[in-house]
Amino acid sequence: MIYTIATIGSHSALQILKGAKDEGFKTLLFTLKQNLDFYKQYPFIDRFISLDKYSDLLKIESKFKKYKIIMIPHGSFVAYLGKDYDEKTVFPYFGSKKILSIEADRNMQDKWLSFSGLITPKIFGGLNSVDRPVIVKSYGAKGGSGYLLCTNKKSLKKALAKFQKEKIVIQEYIIGTPVYVQFFYSLIDKRLEILGIDRRYESNVDGIGRIPSVFQKNMVADPSFTVIGNFPIVLRESLLPKIYSLGLSIVRSSEKLAPPQGLYGPFCLETVIDGEMNIYTIEISCRIVAGTNLFTNGSPYSDLLYDKPVSSGRRIAMEIKKALKVKKLAQILS
Ligand code: AMP
Ligand code: AMP
Numbered sequence: 001m002i003y004t005i006a007t008i009g010s011h012s013a014l015q016i017l018k019g020a021k022d023e024g025f026k027t028l029l030f031t032l033k034q035n036l037d038f039y040k041q042y043p044f045i046d047r048f049i050s051l052d053k054y055s056d057l058l059k060i061e062s063k064f065k066k067y068k069i070i071m072i073p074h075g076s077f078v079a080y081l082g083k084d085y086d087e088k089t090v091f092p093y094f095g096s097k098k099i100l101s102i103e104a105d106r107n108m109q110d111k112w113l114s115f116s117g118l119i120t121p122k123i124f125g126g127l128n129s130v131d132r133p134v135i136v137k138s139y140g141a142k143g144g145s146g147y148l149l150c151t152n153k154k155s156l157k158k159a160l161a162k163f164q165k166e167k168i169v170i171q172e173y174i175i176g177t178p179v180y181v182q183f184f185y186s187l188i189d190k191r192l193e194i195l196g197i198d199r200r201y202e203s204n205v206d207g208i209g210r211i212p213s214v215f216q217k218n219m220v221a222d223p224s225f226t227v228i229g230n231f232p233i234v235l236r237e238s239l240l241p242k243i244y245s246l247g248l249s250i251v252r253s254s255e256k257l258a259p260p261q262g263l264y265g266p267f268c269l270e271t272v273i274d275g276e277m278n279i280y281t282i283e284i285s286c287r288i289v290a291g292t293n294l295f296t297n298g299s300p301y302s303d304l305l306y307d308k309p310v311s312s313g314r315r316i317a318m319e320i321k322k323a324l325k326v327k328k329l330a331q332i333l334s
Pocket of ligand 1: 010079227229290291
């Protein structure tokens with residue numbers, strides 16, 4: 001294989017490069033110097049480029065163009081390389097940059113979810129209209145850190161004062177089970193797949209839930225939602241067709257929003273399912289999510305589709321391989 005699949009060292013890099021190797025690609029990791037020893041343990045990474053800091057990547061990229069690199073973005077790209085890396089990189093990039101720019105804007109993302117017919121938590125314009133528990137989110141927050149839960153006007157006022165000039169969204173708080181559905185839409189096969197499902201373990205909100213309420217009363221702890229890890233979850237089978245239809249609606253509407261390809265590759269619908277089995281979508285993530293790391297060796301759902309262990313990372317490599325075979329590589333890169 002003449003192509004090299006590359007990514008940066010964090011988040012889901014191991015899974016992406018393992019999957020690429022399993023499908024016969026060469027693999028390359030851009031990593032910070034201090035993490036090099038860790039990544040060198042893994043025999044499926046052919047080549048390492050170590051960096052003093054992530055921002056150096058853009059400066060050196062052009063030297064590597066001749067290696068036919070395909071860059072696979074993941075959740076750490078925005079955190080480490082900044083919002084505009086997508087636009088500046090010289091590497092062909094797996095996924096739709098148009099969709100990523102829609103995803104990055106909370107307002108546009110919300111419109112997209114509603115336009116697709118998904119139920120989303122109610123958004124409030126300001127303090128006075130709020131009539132139920134809400135979660136206040138700043139635009140820049142990632143991985144659930146920095147969110148504030150407000151159950152009354154007093155706590156909401158305090159939260160708004162804390163965020164001051166930051167762009168925020170005041171969202172209805174849904175009591176239910178957070179369920180994160182890992183999809184893959186194949187542009188080549190025109191097929192939507194569920195590759196795995198997880199729920200998050202979030203500190204300290206999940207920790208508070210372990211303490212009986214009589215003890216909670218004497219402990220003043222504001223819930224926070226910083227993701228610490230992920231659990232696998234399998235859903236009641238009757239929920240699966242509903243979840244699948246939400247994924248299909250999102251894909252179909254994306255074709256209108258960002259023609260011609262729309263959304264493709266791995267994406268995740270982040271939902272909370274309440275006691276009436278209403279599925280509220282709180283966010284969409286349009287690249288590989290870290291919860292897929294649970295399924296490096298496949299999941300109960302990918303096992304039903306494939307006779308080999310297929311992680312989301314490997315599925316990306318399978319898509320690139322097939323696109324090469326049918327001469328449609330340009331369609332899935334941007
Ligand atoms: P890290 O490299 O672990 O610092 O993560 C980089 C970005 O990915 C941060 O914005 C995190 O919030 C996000 N992230 C990392 N791990 C997870 C996870 N298990 N679930 C959700 N987001 C994550
Ligand atoms: P997000 O960064 O939007 O994926 O949210 C991180 C975590 O905050 C989720 O996993 C939930 O536990 C919690 N969360 C976010 N929005 C809501 C909401 N509207 N209702 C209930 N919980 C929420």
